Amino acid sequence: MPRQIPYIIANEGCERFSFYGMRNILTPFLLSTLLLFVPMADRASEAKHVFHTFVIGVYFFPLLGGWLADRWFGKYNTVFWFSLIYVAGHACLAIFEDNLKGFYFGLFLIAFGSGGIKPLVAAFVGDQFDQTNKNRAKLVYDAFYWIINFGSFFASLLMPVFLRDYGPAVAFGIPGILMAVATLVFWLGKRKYIHVPPAAPNPNSFSSVARTALMSKQPGRPGDLLGRPGLMMAGVGALGAVASLCMTPQWGFVIAACLALVLVLAFGGIGVSMQLDRARGLHSEEAVEGVRAVLRILIVFAMVTPFHSLFDQKASTWIVQANAMNSPLLNIFGWEFTLLPAQMQAVNPILVMLLIPFNNLALYPLMRFIGITPTPLRRMGTGIAMAGISWIVIGMIQLQMDAGDKVSILWQLLPYALLTLGEVLVSATGLEFAYSQAPAPMKGIILSFWYLAITVGNLWVLIVNAGVKNDAVSAYIATSGMGVIAFQMFFFAAFALLVAAVFALYAIRYKMVDNYRSEGPASFCYPEAEKDKP
Structure with missing residues (x-):
């Protein structure tokens, strides 16, 4: 067993307790304390809006964290620096318990930090193994699974009690302390980790193949836009996204922006599938078929x-x-x-x-x-x-x-x-x-x-x-x-x-x-x- 693994497991346990500790008391706190200025009839709806906006951020920012790690900074550096942002977010929740803007800024920092490290820690575990000890990896991921549920269980039991008996400053402060401990433990193992450097740009990546498929012209019709129906379909998605963003005053920025993203992905994916064969010859056969496979999987994910x-x-x-x-x-x-x-x-x-x-x-x-x-x-x-x-x-x-x-x-x-x-x-x-x-x-x-x-x-x-x-x-x-x-x-x-x-x-x-x-x-x-x- 790689001797650096306990540092990562301990980091994961503390981080998951901190996340679920604050997440599971967020709605009760909003209803009982922060949103008292909202009329009673609308308070539950507003609390749900805040909570689900936060969750949207948590699961959107992995795109950024994964990209930064893969292209620029590597997994360790990205996890460490995003963890510090994460800690700062917890601190804001504890300090600004009665300040709406300060509290919401803390939620943003937690979504940014938590989302940024979310796709990286477990992948970082995989980097610590090679062919000589890969049979031990399943044991480690079982430990990951156990520690996540352990942290979630006790966070769900204890943090509502702390919120009731000691107030929001303590209830949000304890998860912040746990996240600081998680970051410290992760840092202590720095010299023991295997650090895989960022990968070079891949000319056969999903985005490269998709871009080639959309932009390639049909042979014999080099200047004819009608010869590129997939590009036209992607354009429809782009126009729909613009229209969605124009509805920001009525819908709010989060709904408008997320709906715009959905339209771009949906119509863009249809467009790529319509012209995917045009990427053959310019990209490897494996890359083209890989994009086709991803598009099929996206239909499952959509459902x-x-x-x-x-x-x-x-x-x-x-x-x-x-x-x-x-x-x-x-x-x-x-x-x-x-x-x-x-x-x-x-x-x-x-x-x-x-x-x-x-x-x-x-x-x-x-x-x-x-x-x-x-x-x-x-x-x-x-x-x-x-x-x-x-x-x-x-x-x-x-x-x-x-x-x-x-x-x-x-x-x-x-x-x-x-x-x-x-x-x-x-x-x-x-x-x-x-x-x-x-x-x-x-x-x-x-x-x-x-x-x-x-x-x-x-x-x-x-x-x-x-x-x-x-x-x-x-x-x-x-x-x-x-x-x-x-x-x-x-x-x-x-x-x-x-x-x-x-x-x-x-x-x-x-x-x-x-x-x-x-x-x-x-x-x-x-x-x-x-x-x-x-």
Whole structure:
């Protein structure tokens, strides 16, 4: 075992505790303290907007961190300097607990710092192994998985108590101290690490091949724009992006900018696929087919975005619901306590640690025994559907509450279990699928697009959240006989179930390939979803 590994594992444990420690109390703090100036009727909506804007930033900035590490500074330097920004963000949360602009600036710094290091630490672990000890890598990634859930579990249990008993300065300060410790531990191992230098520019990269495909002219029609339909399609996406940005005053910058990005990627991807054969001869055959494979995978990622919409709302919408529920006095081994709304999130890491071995040892073998092969696409499609079902359950609970019934917070255990099962099926499978389908030169770009799928999932939440403020939409909701929160819950459930059905149809037509490496240097990845699950 490389002697530098304990430094990275300790760094990961402290960093994940710090992240989930602040993240899991963010919505309760916004509702109870920072957003008191917002009218009560609008406070929950504003808190959700702030939370999901923050999550969008966390999963957008990996693009920047990965690019800086790969092209300029290397993984170690990028992780170290982004970690210092991360620490500064935590400090802002603790210092500016009663200052809106200062607190939001702290959230920006945390999103920037956390997102910047997110794609790098696990890849940095892979750099520490070679052919002589690569068999030890699985043990290390198992330790990563364990330490992430360990940190998340205790952060979910403890930080809401600190927020209640000691106030936001202490509750946000403790994660900041843990992040400072994480950075110090990472720095202490500097002279022991294997440092892989940044790679030289790749002429056969995804962006290079895509640019060639779009810009190449059709033989015999060198000056004819109509001979480049793919470029025209990309232009439509660019015009749509400009139109989206022009709507910034109505939608807000985050929605407008993210929607612009989605339009560019969607229409640009269609355009590249239409003209991809024009890149042949100018790029290697492997590079061209790699881009084609990535574009096929992006369709799968696009259909996974509704899952992220549902999953990330357990730390916003579900906490809002839990705030209005009854919390009974529990007695466990003589210890009496009352569950806080944010503490319900501790159910997730415990269930994940139970469900992954259960699936591998019981569920999947049973499916094979009865003649159903649990392929990656079947698992992912089922996971999206399970998330939709969990939201039907949470919506039914909300209807009971809206009818005036007193509902115990323990009723949320069922939808948490269903949503976590969906998470295991989607997040633990998504990049396994993507990495098996993408040729080796394109595997790096896959991780970036996976993070963008999480960003887009949270974008849908912001759009729906803004949509229900429209007078016409509000009037329609009123005719349904449901409250706004319940209506949104059933809307997201229907959204996920509809996409799960489309996903199943696409999975039938999708032709699987096998691009696992057969030989060569060891290469490892550690996919992260919201919960950073393997």
